[in-house]
Amino acid sequence: MSAPRMPIESGVPDPFQYMHPVMAKNFGTWAHHERPRPGVLCHTAKSGDKIWTVRAGTQRQMDLYTIRKLCDIADEFSDGYVRFTIRSNIEFLLSDQSKVDPLIKKLGEEGFPVGGTGPSVTMIAHTQGWLHCDIPGTDASGVVKALMDELHEEFIKEDMPNRVHITTSCCQINCGGQGDIAINIQHTKPPKINHDLVANVCERPSVVARCPVAAIRPALVNGKPSLEVDERKCICCGACFPPCPPMQINDPEHSKLAIWVGGNHSNARSKPTFQKLVAAGIPNNPPRWPEVAEIIKKILRVYKEDAKDWERISDWIARIGWPRFFELTELPFTKFHIDNWRGARHSLNASTHIRF
């Protein structure tokens, strides 16, 4: 018997073999860029060379037919070169300006929206959800499809004060990450424990260690070693569920959606910021999650009307203050908005700075 094939540990591939020749030639020597229209960037190199980028939205979870269609389009219009953005938009790279408009027309005919540049609502960063994750409280691709249908106009136009990054996450681990607006599962009931399975499936000490509020302790239940949860301490975060699937946290009724705003990764103007809770208790309502869409659209409408150019949602709220945010968006302010986690006093108003 021959020895098994061992992997070639090649790691991250060299990008130059896949890079558009104009980009490879002018690597590190770009001079400036413009956005001739939504969805199109034009970068000029110090050599005078130009490259046009046409950005289009995708469904991220793509079938072979969709991917090959995108390849056909790239072969016809962009010399066979593409790249993807961090938010699953595809970018066609063109050295020939005369092909830009025909490419946009073709993408329109094939159902790929062109946009996502500058002050637009770009594609929603998301994960796997019910399609593939082992711990999801909701779906990802479906939520995103439903929301991007609603936000399509904001993707193909550049009508926002600044760019808007939306993320979704199907549990509180928050794989979708920080966003100007984040839509995340928020569980509201402690895990339901199947005591027959815990001893066989879970490494109990590591599950106990995983709990952020020390609410889990080993216990004998019906004569079997298991775990029990102090439900008064439990914050329903779901941290115990991944290492111990018999501690089911997902609940069709009580796993709700929450909306957070003001996350911003950029250092432009202000330092990076984390997102803050603005709404919760929203039903997890497939297949189109209309209650979520309504709140998102409301926040975006108010932001669009009230923010100044170049203000991200976090900059805008820093200027107008949180009371005004809740007033303008007509979202209820509750005791749950006041943080009580460690370090929370930093989030309180220790001043008389109050807007009337």
Next chain:
Amino acid sequence: MVKQMHNTPMLDQLESGPWPSFITGLKRLANDEGKHYQNMVIDLLGQLEHSYETRKGYWKGGTVGVIGYGGGVIPRFSEVAEKFPESKEFHTLRIQPSAGMHYTTDSIRQLCDVWEKYGSGLVAFHGQSGDIMFQGISGDTVQQCFDEMNDMGFDLGGAGPAVRTGMSCVGAARCEQSCANEQKIHRMLVNNFLDDMHRPALPYKFKFKVSGCPNDCMNSIERADMSIIGTWRDDMKVDQAEVKSFVADKGRKYVIDNVITRCPTSALSLNDDDTLVVDNRNCVRCMHCINVMTKALSVGDDKGITILVGGKRTLKIGDLMGTVVVPFMKLDTEEDYEQLQELAENMIEFFAENALEHERTGEMIERIGLVNFLEGVGLEVDPNMIAEPRQSSYVRMDGWPEEVEKWNQRQAEKRAAG
């Protein structure tokens, strides 16, 4: 034998509307006559509809891998396989794309051809960690599929308590704001730790992300254990003729409202003749004015990187941003790059030895204090590491004279080095 399609009234509602539909895509695969994946996708759609109806997920993990590696395949076994047997195994291969996610259509087509042979036909470009996610393969063909992709020059990414797949922005390949060779840093760092990626044995995950400028398009401060961000330390460049033409085009009020007054350190001023003054000593390289005036303003020439450490999301102690551990490092020579690599090695070694199980670097630093971390990895304290000095007097400071002496010595060395 082709199965009958399940009724999917809820999923069907995701086929209308202007955004491309992943359900329509899945149905194309489910209707793909004669393909080995047809029945698998039919049952996948059935299971997904079942999730939509019951509002619950039905996948569980397990152990699936390829010879020689301990991670990189995400195992998924269905909990409702009795109802949907053909998709009972639906594993994912995480494959690392090139740095910056560049592709020729040839390379994508080749990957698709392999996936058509062995997988479900469903691919995500890309997962949140930066991998191409080939979603849906049964355990018995994982090895062949990986072997063929591996022969094309693609390798598995990270999963579990391991060095994870890294990410870098398009950077120098297309962006004038790039202050670093992002792809080189990304490849050097990740490819130096392939053993820690492919054989998960760290306390928990460790992520590298590289952004070419402080706009941080890779979200590295908030998401990476080690965040590398390009910056510069000489004066930013101002093309006064272009400034004038920008003012002429947009108007003074626009420039004052959107550029001058938005500078976080009030380092900008517009002259009466519509030229711009920059107080470069107080510029914090936030990028805002350069983002607005892309032709008139640009980054300086004396480029390098800032390194931040410890970013992560909530679990377990709450959200943490990465914080500065190296305010500025030149990356001109191979020796400079080696120094960066050595620092990364020190950090991962320190993390491996000192972090608790399931503890990220940021949480470890929170527990032991930044100073212990700096001493552990061999870095000196610097006032750029803090937003402000300590407020609490509850600290023992009997080593004060020695620490002052260290600072004075370092300052003297700096002056001597000029």
